[in-house]
Amino acid sequence: MLKRFTSKRTNDPNPVPPGILDAAGQDSLAGEDGTVTDEVSARDALEDQVRERDANLSELQKKRSEKEKELDGLKKELEAEKLKQMQNEILHQLEKDRLERQTRAMEERLEALERDMQDKEAIQEYANLIKSVAPENGVDSQYVMKLQAQLAKAVKKMDATTHQMALVEESCNEVLESLKTEITEVVEERCRNEFELRKQLELLKEQKEDMQSNYETQIRKNQEELERLKLRASGEAADNIQEQMEETENRLMQLRRINADQDVTIQQLNETLENIERNSNTANENSDESKMNGTTSADDAERENGD
Numbered sequence: 001m002l003k004r005f006t007s008k009r010t011n012d013p014n015p016v017p018p019g020i021l022d023a024a025g026q027d028s029l030a031g032e033d034g035t036v037t038d039e040v041s042a043r044d045a046l047e048d049q050v051r052e053r054d055a056n057l058s059e060l061q062k063k064r065s066e067k068e069k070e071l072d073g074l075k076k077e078l079e080a081e082k083l084k085q086m087q088n089e090i091l092h093q094l095e096k097d098r099l100e101r102q103t104r105a106m107e108e109r110l111e112a113l114e115r116d117m118q119d120k121e122a123i124q125e126y127a128n129l130i131k132s133v134a135p136e137n138g139v140d141s142q143y144v145m146k147l148q149a150q151l152a153k154a155v156k157k158m159d160a161t162t163h164q165m166a167l168v169e170e171s172c173n174e175v176l177e178s179l180k181t182e183i184t185e186v187v188e189e190r191c192r193n194e195f196e197l198r199k200q201l202e203l204l205k206e207q208k209e210d211m212q213s214n215y216e217t218q219i220r221k222n223q224e225e226l227e228r229l230k231l232r233a234s235g236e237a238a239d240n241i242q243e244q245m246e247e248t249e250n251r252l253m254q255l256r257r258i259n260a261d262q263d264v265t266i267q268q269l270n271e272t273l274e275n276i277e278r279n280s281n282t283a284n285e286n287s288d289e290s291k292m293n294g295t296t297s298a299d300d301a302e303r304e305n306g307d
Helices: 001-013 018-118 120-135 141-234 238-307
Strands: none
Touching: 018 141, 141 238
16 A cells, blocks of 8 residues: 555655545536536527527518518509509590580581571571462461361371481490490500500610610720720730720620610610500591491481471
């Protein structure tokens, strides 16, 4: 035992008592446990922050999707309102033109009636005709019966004419309703096509502006590159610089050609929109003329009845 203890003492130049060694080991273990506890708490705090940020991010994405849906709905409502407004404007314009033509026709008929009422020669001719038919010895019963028979015949004829007028009016109303339905469909189709063409035109304008901006940026860069190549022309071979300059000029020509193609496309869309509007106006004028012809036939029949 003594030898063993002595050898240990000789090996360890600074021997430590057993009690002191145990206390130091416990302190080192306690320090390591505190460090691990701090790391775990920091990691838990970071995980809590990440979870909180993920929750906030998911909530923001949800709100964003809801707002996008609301925006899409509002865009659809706006497009529907614009389309409805265009249809109402066209229909109101057609109705205004029809009423103006009808008013002018009624004014012309009223003027003709006033001229007929004030035509003294026609009135005198009617009076002479009545005098020629009347008996010379005064009014007798046969003449009265004859006038009554003619009156009954005229009333019967007037009733038949009124019935025919009612049938003509009903037929004209049916034709007008069918024409109105066709005009509404044509107007809806025209407005829809015009609206789509306007959207495409706006989209093409935006794309043209973006492409033009990009082209201008590329052209500016190419011009800067060209100037730089010109500055380097004194120190480099002439052939390589010439090839680079030709390549840069080809790029510029391609960009200008693409820009010209975009302008031609936009011009074609504008011409297509004008053709659609022109065709629609022609169709509307033809339908209005059909309506006016139906109204004129009804007015002529009524005038014959009055005569």
